[in-house]
Amino acid sequence: MASSASSHGSINAADHSPPPPPTASAPVQAVENNLLTPVALSSVSLHGAKNTRRSLLDHVFKPLVRESASADTTFGDVLARLSIANQKLARYDIFKEDSIRVFISEALEQPQPGLHLDCTNLDVSISVKEKSRLVLSAGTDFGNAEGSAYTNAVIRNILGGAETLSVNASTGTRTRSAYNAVFSTPVNGNPDLRLGLEGLRSSTQKPWASHEEQLTGGNLRLAYLADNGDSHALAYSGVWRQLTNLAATSSPTVRADAGDSLKSSIAHTFTRDRRDRAGNPMLSQNGWLLRTVSELAGWGPLRGDVAFCKSEVEVSGAVPVLNSIRGGLPSGISVGGGLRMGVLYPLPTGYSLTGPAQPSRINDRFQLGGPTDVRGFKQCGLGPHDGTDAVGGDVYAAGSVNMLLPLPRAGPESPLRIQLFTNGGRLVALKNKGKAGEGGPTAALDSRAVVNGISSAVCELADGLPSLAAGVGLVYAHPVARFELNFSLPLVQRRGEEARKGLQVGVGINFL
Incomplete structure (x- = not known):
């Protein structure tokens, strides 16, 4: 299942398909050097939540997309908000905490209408494993x-x-x-x-x-x-x-x-x-x-x-x-x-x-x-x-x-x-x-x-x-x-x- 979360980005929840191959991890120093880089979220995808309703996931990720639509959003802001979202996922007690993986890459598709063109557009992919029902x-x-x-x-x-x-x-x-x-x-x-x-x-x-x-x-x-x-x-x-x-x-x-x-x-x-x-x-x-x-x-x-x-x-x-x-x-x-x-x-x-x-x-x-x-x-x-x-x-x-x-x-x-x-x-x-x-x-x-x-x-x-x-x-x-x-x-x-x-x-x- 997939749908847009807002005019400034989208949330996609895919039940069975594996996450896209992540790009090579940047060194820690490179990440620190880019914490103040202006960015915008193009999409957020969640993989592995095959028994979880989309409406529940919207409560976690819609605020992330909405808050990241601001023109002054930086890469550091996105990382902090992703951390909060992942902590919420863990507190539901339906996902294995050590299974939550986040992959961030530069958006491959053209930016959606409403995104800022003078910043880096990112795709976020999150992989989870559900606990036994x-x-x-x-x-x-x-x-x-x-x-x-x-x-x-x-x-x-x-x-x-x-x-x-x-x-x-x-x-x-x-x-x-x-x-x-x-x-x-x-x-x-x-x-x-x-x-x-x-x-x-x-x-x-x-x-x-x-x-x-x-x-x-x-x-x-x-x-x-x-x-x-x-x-x-x-x-x-x-x-x-x-x-x-x-x-x-x-x-x-x-x-x-x-x-x-x-x-x-x-x-x-x-x-x-x-x-x-x-x-x-x-x-x-x-x-x-x-x-x-x-x-x-x-x-x-x-x-x-x-x-x-x-x-x-x-x-x-x-x-x-x-x-x-x-x-x-x-x-x-x-x-x-x-x-x-x-x-x-x-x-x-x-x-x-x-x-x-x-x-x-x-x-x-x-x-x-x-x-x-x-x-x-x-x-x-x-x-x-x-x-x-x-x-x-x-x-x-x-x-x-x-x-x-x-x-x-x-x-x-x-x-x-x-x-x-x-x-x-x-x-x-x-x-x-x-x-x-x-x-x-x-x-x-x-x-x-x-x-x-x-x-x-x-x-x-x-x-x-x-x-x-x-x-x-x-x-x-x-x-x-x-x-x-x-x-x-x-x-x-x-x-x-x-x-x-x-x-x-x-x-x-x-x-x-």
Whole structure:
């Protein structure tokens, strides 16, 4: 297929024919000497995109042709714009990145009407290879505090517009079964703006609270990656939740929240990641991260039978040390730290801000403690407990400081590190919350009780020392997950919390 992109040039997409033989490559010095030479694009041809729609490619190459129609366009301008166009092609994730080849030659045909006659007219030919449209995979995956085995099928470029359909089934150490299907597509041909639709069903055991949670629902998600690397994600989620399979010893708090609930919410996630992770994505030793998550459920038109506003913020960073001792070379020693905070504010359903609000459910409250956040405590061992059940809290703060040291003889390039750490946190429940009877509902709260309760909970975070632990361990930063084997010693433990003295194994992708 071939057609003109504008009156000042053309874009040709040829599916099967090989690119024309390129002229001999000019030496680098010759290219540099001609960066300021006035040029105009006569044509742009793409070869190898046999399953890709022309309309998608127009979003990449029409701006290139249009911007190159200016009389003051130079060869350097064209090279810079071609680089941007090729980066866009790569971000569609339907072409092999190492297959993209660009050939530039002087136009062989007579210039089209509208091109400048006092400049050099160029033909650009781009060769690509598409990735396999169907990919089947199986293996193991690691998330925070859980490992799983999965099978996955991915179909790329379904309709020729860089659409993707991913179907996944998994079972894990906590998640008994999980199934989800996600369809995503670029919006208006922009690889950095994608719209996704997901359906899911899962069943997860939560032994720290003597129950199992089953989820059935879906979400609609719009994700955007800015030019400076910041990412935004806006999502609507509707989920039917079942809290079931209660243990015989489950507490009254868990029994009160058992049964069905429907959550309808919108959420926004912002991430600014300035960590240097070029060597190993799981071993950042320089830079910082800022992430915020905000969720609004059940209020206004969202409906559902739970209503709240929930916000979290995470800040972390690391700096290398002792580089100068080795003549400025990396020593492999770094000092890092992190801080996380969150608050859950109950709201009345409907459009009122002053009506009665139900206290938060165990499904929605924060949990804290374990080998991937506050080490030295059992999984969800911090915060309020009812008997042996960790029932979560509405306000929390947690922080850590650590030092990573390379192993003797391993060197700074090794993914192995010795870790020295101290961490701590507080998880507090909303004050003035109505008490639950045996299997009965909790009492509703008026707006003043909610404000006073949240204020008291926030003040309690600074009341006395937080739960603290320190330790030493071994870190292995695999490119897909981080493994930690730590010996932890709890230093401060509050009444009712569950500490973990001794060895503790952590596997995950996001550690405090």
